Amino acid sequence: MPTPRGKLTAAAPLAPLVWFKAGGAADWLFEPADVEDLCAFLAALDPAVPVMALGLGSNLIVRDGGVPGVVVRLGKVFGKVRAEGETLVCGGGASGIAVSSAARDAGIAGLEFLRGIPGTVGGFVRMNGGAYGREVADALVDVTIVTRAGFIETRPAAALGYSYRHSNLADGEIVIAARLKGQPGDKAAIQAEMDRIAAAREASQPLRTRTGGSTFKNPPGLKAWELVHNAGCRGLRVGGAEVSEKHSNFLINSHGARAADIEALGELVRAHVLREQGVSLEWEIQRVGRVKP
Incomplete structure (x- = not known):
């Protein structure tokens, strides 16, 4: 090294x-x-x-x-956010909460949805994260990355090949900054929308558990949670992993689950949905690393 x-x-x-x-x-x-x-x-x-x-x-x-x-x-050091007119310059390590709060403080509307994304700029730029009707592709101006070879590059949003929960950023490329554009807005109205989003998440998602967020992508015209629920998977368990009773598109580590339990539960849910609903769900959660023998 x-x-x-x-x-x-x-x-x-x-x-x-x-x-x-x-x-x-x-x-x-x-x-x-x-x-x-x-x-x-x-x-x-x-x-x-x-x-x-x-x-x-x-x-x-x-x-x-x-x-x-x-x-x-x-x-x-990578988590700083500053406003330049109606644009926010965000470090790759800044959280969605930090970005949306900075937008509010600067009177920039249109970025409130980031309050509902539990990740960093680097993650949600890479996967075109979205919530509450908007996604990163709607606001991104450009992104600055460090390539696997150690070079700094800035790419416009149009070069990222965005689609639903996908970009063409390569493995090994690290997002260190992004510029996000909104429009002038009233600070109180922006805060009210952020509060609405926070309350909606609290009411519908198992935020206070060991979870990984939305497990599966929404198929075109359908809702993953509804497919999982209708397939009878709510509360389904494998080892210490469980399908959330509160939101059926969330898996939770409820009883000391291994990663293998969580992944196996996800695959079991996919099999149930395919058999009962005729739809093949795609993973939204990333699965990385080596399977332990």
């Missing part, structure tokens, strides 16, 4: 860093000191070593065998 200025940890447990609180360790966990440190590290790293970015770990199953190569976690 190259020697960075930031923190580099071997065999770093990832379960404490992800919402499910399950899974194995990263071969290496790198927390860069700044952008220059990240660029230098990736440039010096053997190109054969895989690299994966980790945000808040809210939409992720880390398999029990751990993650090969280097997991990059962006710290506070």
Whole structure:
């Protein structure tokens, strides 16, 4: 491994860093000191070593065998947000709550939906995250990344090939910043919309449990939660993992589940929905790492 200025940890447990609180360790966990440190590290790293970015770990199953190569976690230095007119310049490590709050403080409307996305800029830019009728593609101006080779590139939103919960950002490319555009708005009205979104999430989603957010993508014209519910899967369990009684598109780690339990439960739900509803659900949660024998 190259020697960075930031923190580099071997065999770093990832379960404490992800919402499910399950899974194995990263071969290496790198927390860069700044952008220059990240660029230098990736440039010096053997190109054969895989690299994966980790945000808040809210939409992720880390398999029990751990993650090969280097997991990059962006710290506070990457979490800054500032306003430039009607545009927010956001660090890749900034949370959706931080971005929407900064927009409110600057009187920028149109970004309230980010209050409902439990992740960081890096994660929701990569997957075109969305909630409450809007998605990142509606607001993104451009994104700045560090490539796997350690170079900094800025790409316009049109170059990301956005579709539902998908972009063409390559594995190993780390989002370090993004510009999001809104429009002038009243601060009180913006706060009221953020409060509405927060209340709606609290009422309908199992936020105070060990979960991973929405498990499956909504098929065209359909709702994943409704398909799961109608297939009789609400409350279904595998090991310590369970389909939430509160929201059937959420899996929860209710009884000390292994990552294998959570993933197996998701596959069991997919099988039930295919058999009962005739629809093949696609995973929205990312599943990474090695299966433990």
